[in-house]
Amino acid sequence: MSYCPEDKILFSCDIFSTHIATTNSTNSIEKNSIDEDYSVYYDLIFSPHRIYILDLLKIVDNLDISLIAPSHGYILDKDIRHYIDIYREKSKTTTEVKKATIAYTSMRSNTRKIAKYMAEKLSATKRFDVSVFDTDKVDHKEILESIANSELVLVGSATRYGDMIGSLEALLKNLPNLKDKTTAAFGSFTWSGEAIEIIGDYLKAASSHYLTTSETIKKTGCMEYEFPLRLRYNLSEENMSKVDSAITYLESILN
8 A cells, every 4th residue: 555645645456445337436426335345345355364454454543544545446535434444343353262173193203293383373373272183192082072172173194105194094084074164184295295185085075164275266366375285394494484374374264
């Protein structure tokens, strides 16, 4: 965005826009309420990015604005604070803490480190109560009970001979229906990482909302949200960045 202090105009680019083509260029000229069109634009374009909107509004709130000129739709020259507040209301985050389960099996500790790092980042948002399980060391009944009580389920494995390792597959064969749960697969690999894809097959078969990069691109237009999380070798700085982006997306969709 750009702000012209002399004329008190905020050139807002996409934000505060509407998907309308009209000869009534300003909302003061338009006789009908534009609230619905304005809100629909937010839902379609900015809803996936709402966790960033409140920080942006802290900047906007300190500006003396007489007119907002977005890149499409109505120029806002009337009730400006009303339209800013619509974004504020729609971007509010819930205080409800979501339950998350991370279940993994690891061969050389790389997938374990990824699982622990994911748990750390999820917990740091203060929006998730996270339980982490090594499926080779914890009774599967306890893990399945945690999964049943979770909104988010993340499952990971290293790959050996084109398959998962340890007892993870036994757990996946006993998954309950995950219809109302968001799930994702992750894991460390050296060559091709087939185990991560096989985990995905089980999570999809359990009727969960299984996350894919294709879906995130369609929803956000961003390519940095990668699902499943297929991380080559160890938890490098580059791989940490991929996990960080994934956690940002998870926080936004489970708001």
